[in-house]
Amino acid sequence: MSPSGQRRISESTVRRLSVYLRFLRELTRQGRELVSSRQLARGCGTTPAQVRKDLSLFGSFGKRGRGYTVDELRRTLEGILGLGRRWRVALVGVGKIGSALLGYQDLARRGFDIAAAFDSDPAKTGQVVSGVRLYSAERLTEVVRMQHIELGIIATPPESAQAVADELAGAGVGAILNFAPVEIDVPDNVTVRTMDVALELEGLSFVLTSGDRMPSRK
Amino acid sequence: MSPSGQRRISESTVRRLSVYLRFLRELTRQGRELVSSRQLARGCGTTPAQVRKDLSLFGSFGKRGRGYTVDELRRTLEGILGLGRRWRVALVGVGKIGSALLGYQDLARRGFDIAAAFDSDPAKTGQVVSGVRLYSAERLTEVVRMQHIELGIIATPPESAQAVADELAGAGVGAILNFAPVEIDVPDNVTVRTMDVALELEGLSFVLTSGDRMPSRK
DNA sequence: GGTCGCTTGTGAAAGGCTTCACAAGGCCAA
DNA sequence: TTGGCCTTGTGAAGCCTTTCACAAGCGACC
Ligand SMILES: NC(=O)c1ccc[n+]([C@@H]2O[C@H](COP(=O)([O-])OP(=O)(O)OC[C@H]3O[C@@H](n4cnc5c(N)ncnc54)[C@H](O)[C@@H]3O)[C@@H](O)[C@H]2O)c1
Ligand SMILES: NC(=O)c1ccc[n+]([C@@H]2O[C@H](COP(=O)([O-])OP(=O)(O)OC[C@H]3O[C@@H](n4cnc5c(N)ncnc54)[C@H](O)[C@@H]3O)[C@@H](O)[C@H]2O)c1
Numbered sequence: 001m002s003p004s005g006q007r008r009i010s011e012s013t014v015r016r017l018s019v020y021l022r023f024l025r026e027l028t029r030q031g032r033e034l035v036s037s038r039q040l041a042r043g044c045g046t047t048p049a050q051v052r053k054d055l056s057l058f059g060s061f062g063k064r065g066r067g068y069t070v071d072e073l074r075r076t077l078e079g080i081l082g083l084g085r086r087w088r089v090a091l092v093g094v095g096k097i098g099s100a101l102l103g104y105q106d107l108a109r110r111g112f113d114i115a116a117a118f119d120s121d122p123a124k125t126g127q128v129v130s131g132v133r134l135y136s137a138e139r140l141t142e143v144v145r146m147q148h149i150e151l152g153i154i155a156t157p158p159e160s161a162q163a164v165a166d167e168l169a170g171a172g173v174g175a176i177l178n179f180a181p182v183e184i185d186v187p188d189n190v191t192v193r194t195m196d197v198a199l200e201l202e203g204l205s206f207v208l209t210s211g212d213r214m215p216s217r218k
Numbered sequence: 219m220s221p222s223g224q225r226r227i228s229e230s231t232v233r234r235l236s237v238y239l240r241f242l243r244e245l246t247r248q249g250r251e252l253v254s255s256r257q258l259a260r261g262c263g264t265t266p267a268q269v270r271k272d273l274s275l276f277g278s279f280g281k282r283g284r285g286y287t288v289d290e291l292r293r294t295l296e297g298i299l300g301l302g303r304r305w306r307v308a309l310v311g312v313g314k315i316g317s318a319l320l321g322y323q324d325l326a327r328r329g330f331d332i333a334a335a336f337d338s339d340p341a342k343t344g345q346v347v348s349g350v351r352l353y354s355a356e357r358l359t360e361v362v363r364m365q366h367i368e369l370g371i372i373a374t375p376p377e378s379a380q381a382v383a384d385e386l387a388g389a390g391v392g393a394i395l396n397f398a399p400v401e402i403d404v405p406d407n408v409t410v411r412t413m414d415v416a417l418e419l420e421g422l423s424f425v426l427t428s429g430d431r432m433p434s435r436k
Numbered sequence: 437g438g439t440c441g442c443t444t445g446t447g448a449a450a451g452g453c454t455t456c457a458c459a460a461g462g463c464c465a466a
Numbered sequence: 467t468t469g470g471c472c473t474t475g476t477g478a479a480g481c482c483t484t485t486c487a488c489a490a491g492c493g494a495c496c
Pocket of ligand 1: 095
């Protein structure tokens with residue numbers, strides 16, 4: 001899929017590719033057949049040149065004078081992002097946010113199956129919620145290994161997050177999405193991304209405060 | 219707080235400032251008094267030079283040979299980020315994720331009070347959940363104006379997100395945190411940040427796929 | 437007071453990302 | 467076939483961010 005083996009792709013490019021993909025899926029639903037870099041840019045909050053540059057890092061997918069075939073580009077992006085398969089995900093911590101995620105169908109729609117959930121609260125284990133079995137946290141390593149789970153989501157209180165991350169990493173998980181508002185350390189062969197709601201709000205607070213109702217963003 | 223009026227501060231800097239702040243609060247809880255740029259960097263996943271450069275955009279807060287005073291730097295960052303006050307937030311959409319957010323105490327702890335929540339489902343309105351009154355979505359503009367709410371959180375299905383954003387913007391909200399996995403358009407005087415869980419997972423999928431599972435260990 | 441070890445603040449260099457600008461190519465109508 | 471119009475793909479330029487490297491400042495101890 002990527003033409004020249006090892007080009008370093010920036011995180012911002014990858015993020016934009018995901019946004020393009022999200023938009024392309026919407027266009028597919030709408031039955032649109034072709035899309036230009038300009039339209040893509042408009043729908044994704046970026047510029048046409050940026051769209052073309054992002055895509056050109058992986059190959060030539062468009063037709064001059066015409067644009068891109070929605071369906072073809074969608075499949076191409078899925079390939080680039082590694083979405084030509086389904087991913088098995090472990091959810092750790094089935095409290096308020098964990099339960100919401102368990103019932104969140106968009107994850108499965110986009111290729112991520114929560115294969116098992118874990119909680120340290122004995123009252124919760126054993127249940128099946130949204131079709132997912134809830135295991136005791138003690139069985140994490142065992143079940144993750146058995147089910148060849150490659151992604152983990154941490155939805156426990158911050159105090160437990162590091163310990164959970166250690167266990168996920170030890171069990172062979174390659175990447176972790178962390179909802180606990182703390183920085184966590186993992187070995188170099190594991191990737192962590194932290195989503196912190198209040199931190200995002202703080203960013204908005206800064207924008208409103210330093211106040212220059214800025215030229216928006218691109 | 220910012221020494222020279224209008225320097226443009228990048229989004230990545232602001233994000234790191236929030237991370238530093240989060241870490242400083244933890245150090246405060248631990249009773250630490252001083253912290254160096256190196257320790258800050260270690261705890262926040264960045265480099266000492268980056269920490270110093272970020273802070274230097276706003277002034278000189280440390281003491282050579284010693285480091286930074288935890289408490290002082292914490293308050294300084296709160297000031298820079300506009301957290302020297304509390305923010306009133308409207309939550310729109312009280313479903314699975316909206317309910318989780320209503321019960322999420324970290325928001326209030328970090329300065330963001332959900333002052334009102336809105337849902338289009340008549341069965342939900344009128345209730346008080348986690349101390350927050352649930353209004354009919356029809357009253358959004360009215361209540362947002364009345365209560366001088368400046369921030370909005372969108373937690374409705376993606377189909378409604380744009381309409382809700384329009385209404386929030388029209389009601390005077392200056393910034394929006396959007397949980398619906400769609401790009402939304404707003405006037406230039408409004409800032410939107412979208413949090414898309416599956417999009418983050420896609421980023422992890424890319425990393426695992428393009429897979430130079432790094433040389434890792436030393 | 438003087439020396440030593442440590443850390444900040446900051447110009448300058450390096451590196452990376454985005455924007456520009458345009459040649460090349462596709463489509464269509466005449 | 468030709469001309470007009472449109473869009474891609476891409477080197478190069480421009481801009482921005484990160485990293486480097488070091489003078490200067492601080493505290494401690496002799
Ligand atoms: N509630 C929200 O809307 C929200 C939003 C974003 C992030 N978060 C973060 O997500 C995390 C969970 O928040 P919550 O509101 O769902 O809390 P919660 O208390 O409702 O749920 C936490 C769950 O984790 C379980 N748990 C605790 N330690 C565990 C361990 N070691 N292993 C397995 N399970 C364990 C608990 O039994 C509980 O069920 C927190 O870090 C919070 O900051 C919450
Ligand atoms: N469930 C999750 O874990 C999760 C996580 C991240 C993002 N999201 C996103 O958050 C949004 C909500 O997801 P959910 O799972 O909570 O769905 P949900 O169906 O449980 O809740 C949606 C709520 O929004 C209300 N609503 C619909 N239209 C409205 C309108 N115009 N005004 C006010 N309220 C309206 C509905 O009555 C319902 O209560 C979706 O966009 C989803 O993609 C969900």
